[in-house]
Amino acid sequence: MANFKVSRVETTPFEGQKPGTSGLRKKVKVFIQPHYLQNFVQATFNALGADRVEGATLVVSGDGRYYSKDAIQIITKMAAANGVRRVWIGQNGLLSTPAVSAVVRERVGADGSKATGAFILTASHNPGGPHEDFGIKYNMENGGPAPEGITNKIYENTTTIKEYLIAEGLPDVDISTTGVSSFEGPKGKFDVDVFDSTSDYLKLLKSIFDFPAIQKLLSSPKFSFCYDALHGVAGVHAKRIFVEELGANESSLVNCVPKEDFGGGHPDPNLTYAKELVARMGLSKTHSEPNPPEFGAAADGDGDRNMVLGKRFFVTPSDSVAIIAANAVQAIPYFSGGLKGVARSMPTSAALDIVAKHLKLKFFEVPTGWKFFGNLMDAGMCSICGEESFGTGSDHIREKDGIWAVLAWLSILAYKNKDNLGEGNLVSVEDIVCQHWAIYGRHYYTRYDYENVNADGAKDLMAHLVKLQSSIDEVNKLIKGIRSDVSNVVHADEFEYKDPVDGSVSKHQGIRYLFEDGSRLVFRLSGTGSEGATIRLYIEQYEKDSSKIGRDSQEALAPLVEVALKLSKMQEYTSRSAPTVIT
Ligand code: G6P
Ligand code: ZN
Structure with missing residues (x-):
């Protein structure tokens, strides 16, 4: 059994460690700056509080993208130093995000232990590699992402952080072979359990x-x-x-x-x-x-x-x-x-x-x-x-x-x-x-993505669309001037949601234009990009008539697309004549 000591490392805050829709995502070159990952991990431990950290069983794994292996070693050593009791790692550090959620909820360790949370190392669908993205997010005991209350606290902590804890003398763990390794720290035993990624x-x-x-x-x-x-x-x-x-x-x-x-x-x-x-x-x-x-x-x-x-x-x-x-x-x-x-x-x-x-x-x-x-x-x-x-x-x-x-x-x-x-x-x-x-009936549907556009241009486009919403008559006049075959807008707003469970209210969740015939135009800024801004335009039209449900969707939606692009002045605000991706 190896012994380790706890070392306190002085650090200073980094700007911009605010977790987005799904954790903190940045270019690898940002993450590999000395102390960058460590600050975020310590800020997370501090946000969770000693109750949820000391004695905890944490899953640490991800999609295997570049920098994951280094990150796993760093997080394991920091977990040990912060009094975590066990770290569970999928073989080779690989666990899909749903598999992490399943492991947190279902897996029982050989000693009867259950996971209390997880660090998931991924930037999801963003490219990986030394010049691309890395990401980290924390999931709770229910296997789901940390709620905003916690992520806000993490962010606050990243702005004031002065030190982090890391185990000294703890060797790198071999994550390629399954099995439990045990260590002894100042607060007692610390286990690293490398397990089969798929069984649970x-x-x-x-x-x-x-x-x-x-x-x-x-x-x-x-x-x-x-x-x-x-x-x-x-x-x-x-x-x-x-x-x-x-x-x-x-x-x-x-x-x-x-x-x-x-x-x-x-x-x-x-x-x-x-x-x-x-x-x-x-x-x-x-x-x-x-x-x-x-x-x-x-x-x-x-x-x-x-x-x-x-x-x-x-x-x-x-x-x-x-x-x-x-x-x-x-x-x-x-x-x-x-x-x-x-x-x-x-x-x-x-x-x-x-x-x-x-x-x-x-x-x-x-x-x-x-x-x-x-x-x-x-x-x-x-x-x-x-x-x-x-x-x-x-x-x-x-x-x-x-x-x-x-x-x-x-x-x-x-x-x-x-x-x-x-x-x-x-x-x-x-x-x-x-x-x-x-x-x-069929909902013809398409999404236009304008990736990595100028952030100010994107903001201005959204502001322009919100401003237009103050007069529906004006909007309908504009639309009729673009395409006379598109129905009237009957309602336009920014989507707002009151959670029926906890009563929390989420505002500014996307700009909606709802048409008389059930069609919709929705504009949103992506919350998952790591550079510039991504504008998403969602276009939908409902067809109940079974003789009209077999059309090509781009063709069926062409009139609404034209209205959306002209109404939003897409080209003017983004300098893009076409979207990056159409789905
Ligand atoms: C992540 C979330 C999804 C969400 C998506 C939105 O994948 O897990 O729930 O739909 O991001 O991404 P966007 O880039 O549109 O904000
Ligand atoms: Zn994903």
């Missing part, structure tokens, strides 16, 4: 889904499957779950070996960045694929996002959550007793609202950010939720869950095809979506 997460997923039914689907010669982890951490879990447990062919996995720089790619599962999957699924404009798989999906760097595709077919995330909710009770054992409620973020299309109405489910519209769902789930008010930003999940954990979404879709496919895997035609992803639209 898998156990939870197995208690939710009918694995044998999914296995039957995957092994049917009629079905074919493809999963692209974009070199993020989901690849580790995917191999174990889809190949080893469910019998998918190993060749179904694309980019499933985690890389510190995600292979130089942008690990965001959308039609622009998941290029290889998009080509394989027959959706590339420049490459024709003779026989795409029946089902394809991608994950982001930390495995909480998902994109679902059918053969030559894109499922919008807004439709995806609505379709999962509509089929969950029949297709997924965990929900067989019924849904407690469903929820979506404000910019997500209203497809879920229609399902909730039909099925008489409790429904919530929350601001962007998974934490708002967490409150509803903790209060037993919500079972399934989703966001347009490729996030889908349920109350099995307190993060969105990319692999859960894939298993949900495979469950629906297995259920719809339970009698025709032998004879008969396969009900495809496209069939499922079209049948859904035929019942509930």
Whole structure:
């Protein structure tokens, strides 16, 4: 047993350590400055207070991006010095964000211990590597991100910090081999437990889904499957779950070996960045694929996002959550007793609202950010939720869950095809979506992203849109001058939310223009970028007439897009003639 001492290191505050939507995200070159990470970690320990730190069991892992391995050693030594009792690390420091949430909620250590919190090392869907992003966020005992009360305190502490504690004499831990190492510090024992990254997460997923039914689907010669982890951490879990447990062919996995720089790619599962999957699924404009798989999906760097595709077919995330909710009770054992409620973020299309109405489910519209769902789930008010930003999940954990979404879709496919895997035609992803639209109507939907634009220009654009809202008549006059075939705006505001559980109010959550025919334009500034500003424009139009639900969405939305761009003076404020990404 090795001994360590506690060393107090003098430090001074860094500017800008305010955690955003999902923790602190900065360029690696910022994080590697001496004391930078240490200040934030100490500020977190101080915000949690001795009660929650001394004797605690903390999970420390992430998506494996560049600087993660160094960060894990630093955090482990600081945890030891601050009186933490155990640090749990996924093998090689790899745990997807949903797997961390599952581990915090479900794992029991060999000595009966349970986790009390987690440091997740990720910048999610942002690129990685020495010149790209690193990130860190703290999750609480319920497996969900720290609430604003704590993150504000962390930030306050970063502005006044004078010293941090770090263990001296504690060796670097070998995170490549599973097992427990024990050490002795001034406050007693300190254990580092390196464990298999997938076992606990898998156990939870197995208690939710009918694995044998999914296995039957995957092994049917009629079905074919493809999963692209974009070199993020989901690849580790995917191999174990889809190949080893469910019998998918190993060749179904694309980019499933985690890389510190995600292979130089942008690990965001959308039609622009998941290029290889998009080509394989027959959706590339420049490459024709003779026989795409029946089902394809991608994950982001930390495995909480998902994109679902059918053969030559894109499922919008807004439709995806609505379709999962509509089929969950029949297709997924965990929900067989019924849904407690469903929820979506404000910019997500209203497809879920229609399902909730039909099925008489409790429904919530929350601001962007998974934490708002967490409150509803903790209060037993919500079972399934989703966001347009490729996030889908349920109350099995307190993060969105990319692999859960894939298993949900495979469950629906297995259920719809339970009698025709032998004879008969396969009900495809496209069939499922079209049948859904035929019942509930279709929400044409698109999102335009203007990434890394000048921050002042973005602010001015938003201010201009808010100012316009003071006269709806004026807005309608402007719109009629742009396109006479677009309906009238009936309401315009900035979205505000009062949390039904804790009563907290969140203001300025996006600018909305609501039209008479149910169409919507929403403008928001991204909370997850690390440079400049990113403007997001969300465009939606509802079509109930079943003869009109088969159009190309960009074509169907063209009039609204034109109105949105001209009304907002997008080009004038951003100097951009086209968005960076369209989804
Ligand atoms: C993270 C959060 C999501 C949220 C998304 C918004 O992924 O976990 O809940 O929807 O950020 O990102 P944005 O860049 O639009 O602020
Ligand atoms: Zn993510």
